[in-house]
Amino acid sequence: MKNVLEAVKAKGDAALIEFAEKFDKASDSYSIRVPEKEINAAYSKADARLISALQFAAANIREVCEKTKPETRTVSTKYAKITQKIVPLASVGIYAPGGRAAYPSTVLMCAIPAKVAGVGGVVLCSPPPVSANVLVAAKICGITEVYAVGGAQAIAALAYGTETVSKVDKIVGPGNQYVTEAKRQVRGQETDIDMLAGPTEVFIVADDSAKPDFVAADMLAQLEHGPDSAAIVIATKGMAAGIVGELEKQLATLPRKEIAEQSLKNSAILTSDFADLEKIADAVNAYAPEHLELQTKRNGELLGLVENAGAIFVGEKSCEAFGDYCAGSNHVLPTGGSARFASGLSVDAFVKRIEVVEVLQEKELVENAVVLAQAEGLDGHAKSAQIRGK
Secondary structure (H helix, E strand, C coil): CHHHHHHHHHHCHHHHHHHHHHHCCCCCCCCCECCHHHHHHHHHHCCHHHHHHHHHHHHHHHHHHHHCCCCCEEEECCCEEEEEEEEECCEEEEECCCCCCCCHHHHHHHHHHHHHHCCCEEEEECCCCCCHHHHHHHHHHCCCCEECCCHHHHHHHHHHCCCCCCCCCEEECCCCHHHHHHHHHHECCCEEECCCCCCCEEEEEECCCCCHHHHHHHHHHHHCCCCCCEEEEEECHHHHHHHHHHHHHHHCCCCCHHHHHHHHCCCEEEECCCCCHHHHHHHHHHHCCCEEEEECCCHHHHHHHCCCCCEEEECCCCCHHHHHHCCCCCCCCCCCCHHHCCCCCCHHHHEEEEEEEEECCCHHHHHHHHHHHHHCCCHHHHHHHHHHHC
């Protein structure tokens, strides 16, 4: 990993070409930057239903982002006026995974909040050959700077910049363990990142009012992502039996059956009589799931008790797949228990808050600042305050 990062930092484009040939079996015609005509061609050839679905999802995501966009605020005390000035980041790089599957939806989830925030430069990296569907999503989001670069080398290129790839202030988007480790290593040194995303997970709470086929389908929707995915369920005893039966039936016809069977080994169905909702909430909060689904008669009570979750889907109509695609929420969420302290991607992730201080009445500020500065042995600070009191 360190060798990849150092190679890109030292050799720039030459390293990216070398790694594309080594890891992606790129052809002789390989180009780091995807020509805009190729993006336009992908859009013109795309299925009209896909374009319509992506535009539908984009409109819903954009509406939520616009309505939750942070704004500059000013508050005044007796002594000072404090303004929290909201400033968009200058540049952002998006990583859209390839490999087992390409995710045009990830492009929407990352690009739209950045655009709404006012980020000036939004660029995209994805492994070569870049999926046509990813290019379509880029076109819908107004991204013209797309690079056919994947893996840790893509993160290095975005963090350090090369002759072709633009250096950015923040890198967002999920990836495999190599992408995640590369993000960890460049974070705070060359650039910021959104989060360190791990395997995806869902936690479902289902009492006797739930539908076992719904719960099983929602489990498999998460488990088909990869062999390290997980689905945890708390259900009544009768519901648990129904879910197991449905899992067997639905798994038999699932195209990604082998992957789901592997990830079932990381999963569990626990039983409860639902007499004590606080205990159930304690289990949820301890696990701090990326996705939480509540399919019970007492969803409101449970919702009030849950403090740790990336996103919560309330009621049997609210499957997590809607959040993955088009409900308007964001699917880039904290995993691996990090929902205890982290939030999902939003417009907030693409802005800075700068505090602007304007003193209105300095006498008491001087007196108290001097006492505190002297207590800390910082006489220069004390002098800086005292000189204002003369």
